[in-house]
Amino acid sequence: MQTGRAASIRADDLDFRVEAKALLERVRLHADQGQLVGLIGPNGAGKSTLLRAIAGVLQPQEGAVWLEGEELESIPARDVAARMALVPQIAPYTHGFTARELVLMGRYPHLGRFEIEGAADEAIAREAMELTETEEFAERTLDTLSGGERQRVFVSRALAQQPRVLLLDEPTANLDVLHKLRVLDLVRRLVDEGLTAVAAIHDLGMAARYCDRLVLLSGGRVLAEGAPEDVLVPDIIESAFGVRSAVYRDPATGSLAISLIEPADNGRAHAPSASVNGRHGHGAERHAPGGPVEARRRNG
């Protein structure tokens, strides 16, 4: 057991199976206060599943999640929501709610059963929308917003929850380059001020640049974990993603950059989980770097 300061969020040996298929196998992860931990890995590696397990949305068959030293299962759902927020991968449509109403829902866990959000909650929501530059469409209904705009509104909602732990599932997937940087800058700044965050991030370069530590998932297992320099090495990238790469310091940003060169040849392709994935590597999956379309086979 860890002595001294308990991790803000910690997952111990999570096993999650759907029928015979293992989506998570003995997965461990921890994030200390003031850390941004990046979850990387190919499609179907279990990133979303892990985040949902940490959020308490799904119950793993084995293992436990600890929130600030307390076992998650023992904390009432509303108290969890007052301490930990989840930004979903797909920002859902919500029949007629405005962006402002959605952000205000982030205040629900902090309100009594019959309490209606007051001026203080309105102010918190407004501030959260200013941070993601969404206040201009506060009064528009969500179905009139673009995917990227909606995603930023959902980030605002998570911020309005005033969580101490923030979980983000591909928070930048639908964003243009400017807002991608803005949202990650924002998360980084909040983390530097004491927030703890775990984010699934597709773009390896972005993950390397913003995260303190990376956890690389492949086939439901942790393949590598540690500082970005230790995880993002060509051998590991190839064994997880089946892609040959070059890793170097980007002279413009000073952080790691990854050039994805080509799919490793088919005969040697390391299927992320050989037991379940026999179709991997027929060579036709050349994606633009950093932007493969999430197939959502498992979690959709």
Add this chain to the structure above:
Amino acid sequence: MREAAGPVSVRSLRRAGVSARLAVGGVALGGLVVLASLVSLSLGPVEIPVGQVAAIVLSFVGLDVAEVGRTEQLVIEQIRLPRILVGAFVGMALAVAGATMQGLFRNPMADPGIIGVSAGGALGAVIAIATGLTGLFFLALPSFAFVGAVGATFLVYGIAAAGGHFSMATLLLAGVAVNAFLGAVISAIVILLPDNEALREILFWLAGGLDSRAWEHVQISAPLIVGATVVILLRARDLNLLMLGDDEAQALGVRVGVTRVVLLAAAALATGAAVAVSGTIAFVGLVTPHILRLVLGPDHRVLIPLSAIAGAVFVVVADTFARTIIQPAEFRVGVLTAFVGAPFFVLLLIRNKRQAHAL
């Protein structure tokens, strides 16, 4: 307040806070329900001026403001008031259950009958009539209808939860299947029924009506309907979060499984109680929350309580027309709600096409 000055346009009302929308809507609809009830109490074979009606109603609570006629008092006390109260509670139940189902299914087209509750109630009633039990004891029809309504809901829920994995999509499909099956059973009974009198009674019941409703009907339905409405009100905020999806709701502190079962059960009980005393009254559950949502937005903390009042207004007004337009005969209120409600709804959809699309 942001919008304190100027006329209260629909748009500014939509943007007002939850309490403001509740207050404005509550006062407006509350006024309407009182007005509709007074007018309804005064109309009928014995015309009673509204002033007299008010004096009689006040005399029930011990306030003697004017001389009241004995006949008028009896007509109101024994005939019109219980009927109006049954109508108000039925409207409340159907509209609240409709709003709840629409939220749970994330679909504004959901109806309280979607999980088989109306068809089950109808079958229970048809069995009670066809077997002649209705002649034996007074509560046979409502109790059979209620058992049928709740039984059908259990069946539909059981199908959706079979195998340990509950799904709303399966619930919807199971509801469609059970509705179709129960409808077929009812048709079979109707076809095979030798007794024309019973047949007429069944058709009457299926069309939904409030004729000869008495205080007993208020007593058996009101507690269930009010209780279920309170339960739903307690979970109105959770219903907002459930509309975002199960994961989202869970992550925002809702115990999704328990909450959904409680809401479904409360909506089914309210609808079952309504069906038991009034038959199947169409369209109230669908159209009432829908109209309110267009004006006041989708927040269930506003939608549920105001649907309760608006549903009461809808049924009381419709029933007043039903029993007065072809005097001394009576029209069926269930026919009238659909007859007037459906075209009105279509008109509304066309006028608000853009907003309706946004729903």
